[in-house]
Amino acid sequence: MSRASRARGGTGGAARPTPAPLSRGRRIAFTAVALLFPVILLLLVEGLLRLAWQGGAIPVFVERPERPSERIANPRLAARWFVAEAAPPAPQREGFAAAKPANGFRVFALGESSTAGFPYPRNATFSRYVAEVLRDVLPADSVEVVNLGIAATNSHAMADIIDDVIAQQPDAVLLYAGHNEYYGALGVGSTQSLPGGDAVVRTFLRLQRWRVFMAVRQGVGRMRGSPTSSIAADSATASLMEVMAGNRAIVHGDDAYRRGVAQFERNLAYVARRLQSAGVPLLIGSVESNLADQPPFAVAANDAPGGARAAFADARAALARGDSAAAHAGFVRARDLDVVRFRAPGEFNAVIQRVAQAHGATYVPVAETFARHSPAGIPGGTLFLEHVHPTAEGYALLAQAFVEPLLAHDVVRRRAPAMNRLRGWDTYADERWLTELDLQIAAHVVATLAQRWPFVAADRQRDYRGTYRPADLRDSLAFDASRGASWERAKLALAHDRLARGAAAEAAREYRGLVRDAPGFPEPRELLGAALLAAGDAAGADTAYRTANAIRPTAANAGALGEMAMNRRDAAAAARHFQQAAALAPGDAPLL
Template sequence: MNVESNRRDQLASTDRSPTAEDRSPTDTSKPSRRRRVTRRLLAVLLGLSPLICTEIVLRMAGWQPSAPRDPFIGFDHLEPLFVAAPGNSGVMVTNPLKTPEFFCFQSFPRAKPKGEFRIFCLGGSTVQGRPYGSETSLTAWLELSLQAGDERRDYRVVNCGGISYASYRLIPMMEEVLEYEPDLIIVCSGHNEFLEARTYEKLRNVSPVRVRLRRILRHVRAFQLAEQWFGDDEAGPAECLPGEVDALLDYRGGLAVYHRDDVWQSNVQRHYGWNLRSLAAHAKQASIPILFLLPVANLVDCPPFKSESSTDLTPEEARSFDSHWQASMEEGRSPGEQLKSIRAAVAIDPRHAGAQFRLAKAYQTLGRHAEAATCFLEARNQDICPLRMLDPMYELAEELLALESVPYLDLRTVIEAAEQGQLPGDRLMVDHVHPTVYGHQLIASKIHEKLVTIGWVGPPSADLERRRAKAFQQHLSSLGEPYFARGKAKLEGLRLWTQGRANKQRK
């Protein structure tokens, strides 16, 4: 009986269908997982389909967002840069209210003559040609270079360089010059971003992740459309600045106002990025080509303007830093001994700009140029009074302009190439940010080359070099000694300004 029962159980066990527990996991799990993933992807695509369709329609229709209003700052009153010349002559001239304190005198016909290629160059004092004038700035040399390369067209380059003008002050200027039939806009900006006081109070609690996400989404047409319809309250109400520059260093003791404030510095840089996008958007909306110039600065022969010790040093670390700092300046010590002392100081406080600069000089004396270059750059980046564009700003500009497909020319590479790969110093820079006259000529020649490469101007004549050199020399000879003497006098005043020794007093 038991034998028969066992046999029936064995047969039943052999004949029954395998249960879920009997199946190997590989029998069903992969198809099942694929189906689940496919269903989820289809659900996501279905949910995104309105956004995708909107994006496709907007791009096919060629829709471009209008240039937005600056959400960070506004101005209480703005005078136009150009006004009609007296006598109703049809000529536009620089507004007398803006010269000579901020701008140099320029003039051009309101109606563009037939065959003229008109360029407006916007920026700060580098564009203007300080400490000299527009006669020896990159705009003058660019006009001469273009004319030497192509006599069939008339080239006019209008200098719109304003003293201490930061990127946010160029946006109203851009809106104005677009009315004057430009064929090209050139923008050079980045050194003056820290000159005026702004609080950016509404930005202090904004998450960096949100900032990064918005930067990415601003390249999506549907997001741009939504932002245009519903507004951007990211920054809250704008601060109101005076119509003309009110630089901190314009006042006696202005240097004392500067202290280390990483949050403020980050917000200034963020505003700078917004301004670059806005300038590019204005040009794109008007279908006008735009070229950005990333400015160059003197790193080798210009010490930081202000240094501060890190606030988190212990009393013992502060005493040790001071000891090494003083030892590095003792006379009679060998370069190697000086290097050892200043390197020990920097190890204690790497954010001390002056120590970084002294370390760079010590490396330079010993011929260790790569290490010197690193320290020169860090000295500039840690400057408490940043009158030179910082590395994060260069990186931001390169990233944004690449994303916007906007061409740019890095003036650092122009000057460094002339310095045989070394960082810029006094040979081609008259002070912390202004190139020499020859430096301006080099820059203008490279801009001409860039415009030809892009295809915005035609190939130059075969004897461009000879014709350009002749035009440059003739123009230079026409200026006379008083012109350069005035420039040298302005340079001395500029140096006092950077030291916080201006005479103006706040009311």
């Protein structure tokens, strides 16, 4: 091989040309394309998923199936926060107009199971009491009070949905929360938590706005197998409290305790800031629990010397000798030392006051109100069913605590300068129309809880639902409803039975509860009208049928109104009603 050939680097063939180096501009362009391609692909996939998978991001509000002009809280909403649960708790189905009326006055109530009215049916919620008061003092406005309380959730959930709430143009927001901060979904001590702490939770919640992330989440869930369904399987065994409690020994002042306090303050401040920026008044209630009659929960750590149980015993001794100040301090100490964190510690009320002051919110003295209405100023079994959920009287008191500062707020005052239409508190409490059936439903729910951990030691648990035998029809219907059967059907079945037995007034009371639950639907009012007629209350029946007929005119309603007019010798009114009936059902020979 010649030197020339070797110099050309070959064995005799032509030399390969050396590629020209890329210019700096082209290198930048190629790098940019390489980096942007996956981003563009991700955005393309996200766009396609948004078009094809409308509910993929679990929207906060959805169309009400039976009334497309209304919105309700998404029944699947809690799936955002329950990372390993097939059947998480659901919010109330309370409708509000998709397009807020010009004269609309809209309030949202945020919170946990106490906001949701647990363990009572929906009519016990403090938000419905507030709604009745507002409808009285704002007669010219279309009042909507929408309850967004969901059991076993905490401030993470409220911070997650607050922008969606603001988008619905509320005139005010009420917030009562704090008891679920440790064991509620994504809480520091919950079984439904994420590794990595608060920053990971906030990132997780933000990522759920993306359909791609939700698709990955569902895919991972399918690969791992079906999510647990311990909440749905609660009917005979574990309570929701048992299911949610992961860390069952959170000592006052330890790292988990401090992280819970910080989590509560950070999320509450975020909610308050967002509402303040939007110009929406926020009313935040202090939290209260059963101090006098709820012993520390059943774990060994509470029995340690100087622990929660010893403090509780000292408080009871102080109360017995008439030292209410020492008793109150002792009961508060017992609650705060209880390592099972199903009751908000006293420190949370200081957080609520700080946040309210820093962000222009209204502090609502719920705890102080409960104390004023309790023997020796110590809330106990007269106002609480168990550890944190109020009695029916307690829920009325919770409503009053919110109503008073709300009525004094400019957002109401500028619409209703005079409060002369306001009725007495007892009237509002009575017109919740809670019947013995409703109270028995709550009693069965509480009895089920009381025989499970943490109220009793794990080795002393009993299956209340598996052993209880109902005493009569009402008790049987209440027992079934406490296990998840339809409350509405229970009310209808009991009312039908009472009518058949000649107890029309009792039947009417059940129907009144259904009317209050669904005021915009005619059917409960029609049933109420018939029951009141049977009970001899012609004036009440006339009102019920008139309202039902205004909602949905029917020949039957108009005919009933005509007959009642005839009975009171009002021929002109009878003629109008019978003419309407004939127009609505021209071929109805019996009616004519």
